[in-house]
Amino acid sequence: MAGNYHHGNSPAAWTGVVIIIIGFCVGGLFTVRAELLGVAASCGIVALGVIVGLVMRAMGLGQEPAAPARPAARAGAEPTVVAVQAEEGAPVAPATSAPAEATAG
Template sequence: MSANAHGNTPAAWTGVTIAFVGFTVSGVAMIIPAVWLFWVGLAVVLVAGVVGKAMSMAGLGKQPSPHYATTTAAVEEPAAVSAA
């Protein structure tokens, strides 16, 4: 997996860090009985997913492999020719 840079992007690091903070806040809220703080922590976890996806869409995530694009184009082309 490390050869493919799995998760080694700014989008992944940011999303995981924000989610970790959210889980920590929710965990602390369970120790000190604070229901509102628990829900705030879960909201932070949801925000982490949105931020990670937005950063990935902005180009800070893993870029598609050029080999994958070549493979799918080669597979799609004969189907288009035979349908015509």
């Protein structure tokens, strides 16, 4: 799995991140200068970086999606039966992974 996963090292990821970093730098500059319009414009640059990254990924320049994980046990599936032996010579009693139902006695 580690051999197929390249941690976002793709043209789409790099382009999106560079645009977002530029947006944050511009926003920091305008924040220090107390110019609200410039801060709002920098938020637009950050949003543009996200959009560019997603569009480039849709164009095939991003990382392929990871394969889905192995599915968990289905609801209502048969429980796993394990043989348990308490002592030497004692009869074998099956144990299940499902909780035992309480019996009134």
